[in-house]
Amino acid sequence: MRAFTAILAKDLRVELRTLQSVPAMVLFAVSAFVLFRFGLDRTSLDGSLAAGVLLATVLFAAILAVNRVFVAERDQGGFDAIRLAPVDATALFAAKAAALVVYLVVLEAVTVPVFAIFFLDDWAALLPLALVLLLADLGLAATGALISSLATGSRARDLIVPLVLLPLLVPLMIAAAGAAEPLLAAGGPSYDRVATWLGVLGLYDVIFLLIGYGVFDFVLED
Amino acid sequence: MTTSTKRDPGVAEARATQAERPPAIRLAGLWREYGERVALEDVSLELAWGESLVVIGPNGSGKTTLLRVLATLLRPSGGEVGVLGARLPREAWRVRGRIGYVGHEPLLYRDLTVAENLRFHARLHGLEAPDARIAELLERVGMARRRGEVVGNLSAGMAQRVAVCRAVLHEPELMLLDEPLAHLDPEASALVDPVIGRAAGRTRVTVTHDFRAGLTEGGHALALGHGGTVAYAGPASGLSLDDAEAIYRGAPG
Numbered sequence: 001m002r003a004f005t006a007i008l009a010k011d012l013r014v015e016l017r018t019l020q021s022v023p024a025m026v027l028f029a030v031s032a033f034v035l036f037r038f039g040l041d042r043t044s045l046d047g048s049l050a051a052g053v054l055l056a057t058v059l060f061a062a063i064l065a066v067n068r069v070f071v072a073e074r075d076q077g078g079f080d081a082i083r084l085a086p087v088d089a090t091a092l093f094a095a096k097a098a099a100l101v102v103y104l105v106v107l108e109a110v111t112v113p114v115f116a117i118f119f120l121d122d123w124a125a126l127l128p129l130a131l132v133l134l135l136a137d138l139g140l141a142a143t144g145a146l147i148s149s150l151a152t153g154s155r156a157r158d159l160i161v162p163l164v165l166l167p168l169l170v171p172l173m174i175a176a177a178g179a180a181e182p183l184l185a186a187g188g189p190s191y192d193r194v195a196t197w198l199g200v201l202g203l204y205d206v207i208f209l210l211i212g213y214g215v216f217d218f219v220l221e222d
Numbered sequence: 223m224t225t226s227t228k229r230d231p232g233v234a235e236a237r238a239t240q241a242e243r244p245p246a247i248r249l250a251g252l253w254r255e256y257g258e259r260v261a262l263e264d265v266s267l268e269l270a271w272g273e274s275l276v277v278i279g280p281n282g283s284g285k286t287t288l289l290r291v292l293a294t295l296l297r298p299s300g301g302e303v304g305v306l307g308a309r310l311p312r313e314a315w316r317v318r319g320r321i322g323y324v325g326h327e328p329l330l331y332r333d334l335t336v337a338e339n340l341r342f343h344a345r346l347h348g349l350e351a352p353d354a355r356i357a358e359l360l361e362r363v364g365m366a367r368r369r370g371e372v373v374g375n376l377s378a379g380m381a382q383r384v385a386v387c388r389a390v391l392h393e394p395e396l397m398l399l400d401e402p403l404a405h406l407d408p409e410a411s412a413l414v415d416p417v418i419g420r421a422a423g424r425t426r427v428t429v430t431h432d433f434r435a436g437l438t439e440g441g442h443a444l445a446l447g448h449g450g451t452v453a454y455a456g457p458a459s460g461l462s463l464d465d466a467e468a469i470y471r472g473a474p475g
Contacts, residue, residue, distance in 0.1 A: 002345055002346075002348060003345070003346055005345075006342055006345035006346055010331065010334065010338075010342050013334065013338070014331065014333045014334065017333055018333050072331060072332075072333075076327070076329070076330065076331050076332055077325075077327040077328065077329035077330070078329075078331065080295055080323070080325070080327070080329055081329040081343065081346070081388075082346065083294065083295055083318065084293060084294070084295070084318060084319075084321060084323055084329075085318060085319055085343070085346035085347050086315070086318045086319030086347065086348065087318075087346055221297060
């Protein structure tokens with residue numbers, strides 16, 4: 001636990017000091033919403049279209065952070081330092097996934113209200129939508145941390161992460177969109193089958209957290 | 223490899239205890255490959271606790287690879303590796319935290335300050351209230367006034383001094399040093415050397431290109447030739463400077 005908190009605190013401190021990931025994610029997401037607004041020529045979205053615009057934007061913004069999450073460990077010797085210490089390597093995976101969750105929560109805290117201003121007539125969906133986004137963030141962070149650690153040693157990292165990560169995230173997107181669609185329905189949120197999709201999201205999260213926990217030691221080996 | 227020690231009861235007792243322990247380092251037919259390239263070929267040696275070993279050899283002879291295998295950072299391709307009584311790589315978890323490693327990179331985060339970096343490593347190693355230890359080490363290497371400075375703003379020599387503090391912070395039993403005085407001016411070398419040197423009393427493996435200094439320091443020597451073959455392994459006093467130069471030139475020693 002001490003390694004997990006040390007690595008997470010270090011990552012958050014560095015992000016606060018350098019602002020390398022979160023501002024870029026926010027800028028990307030807001031720009032995407034502006035483009036959707038004019039590209040779709042719609043001032044109001046609902047149902048599956050609203051869910052798709054929101055979730056696809058969050059996912060692509062997340063890739064900016066996923067790409068960078070292990071860069072300091074690779075370039076500045078963090079991998080070696082952690083392997084020289086008497087700590088479980090999975091603490092690194094857990095800390096990186098937790099850092100990604102924090103980045104995503106901050107991203108959504110800023111950009112979901114922007115999305116609502118641009119596209120939603122009714123804001124009642126935002127509170128239940130937060131639960132959907134939080135569960136999606138967990139899966140996105142677990143999968144992202146795992147794929148990023150695999151790709152970080154490659155010069156083609158910026159290509160490998162989306163190429164491998166996006167197909168793996170398809171089930172997560174289906175489940176998140178399935179849960180968000182009724183919440184963003186025209187005329188106010190409905191809760192039809194939301195619980196089922198939340199269950200699928202939770203299952204996805206558990207599976208990828210367990211995979212990360214199980215294989216991360218091998219990822220760190222030379 | 224053994225040392226000659228003047229006998230007194232305390233030393234005899236200590237040596238009797240040591241005799242029951244496996245050597246601090248034991249390599250038998252160590253082999254390491256990168257793809258089809260052989261980096262280390264059939265390296266065998268034993269180093270007792272508290273002894274020092276200097277590793278010399280031309281560029282690409284596998285010195286850094288050897289150090290990284292000992293540090294548990296690389297898996298051997300073949301042979302047996304014993305470090306501090308643990309068999310690697312299977313028992314790597316037993317030695318992590320007992321090794322101090324100074325490599326080519328300082329293993330410091332450029333966006334954290336000197337003190338933040340050292341506190342981070344102290345937490346990884348489970349040190350309670352490490353501030354006094356950090357202050358003492360920074361004082362010893364002449365970096366106390368730079369403790370609040372971001373590492374990215376330091377010169378290579380200053381970062382190396384902080385890297386030495388990082389490596390000894392947890393009081394390791396084994397020091398693995400890859401050109402530890404690189405980037406350091408004579409004054410800084412004089413400050414750093416006691417922290418990592420013979421006086422510190424730890425088992426040490428030092429990679430150096432300064433074989434004159436390395437061999438005159440005493441202890442044991444391992445000379446690696448091109449392709450990671452062992453050109454010499456034995457007491458440092460048994461390897462002449464002429465032979466060491468011949469190894470660097472690639473001629474038979």
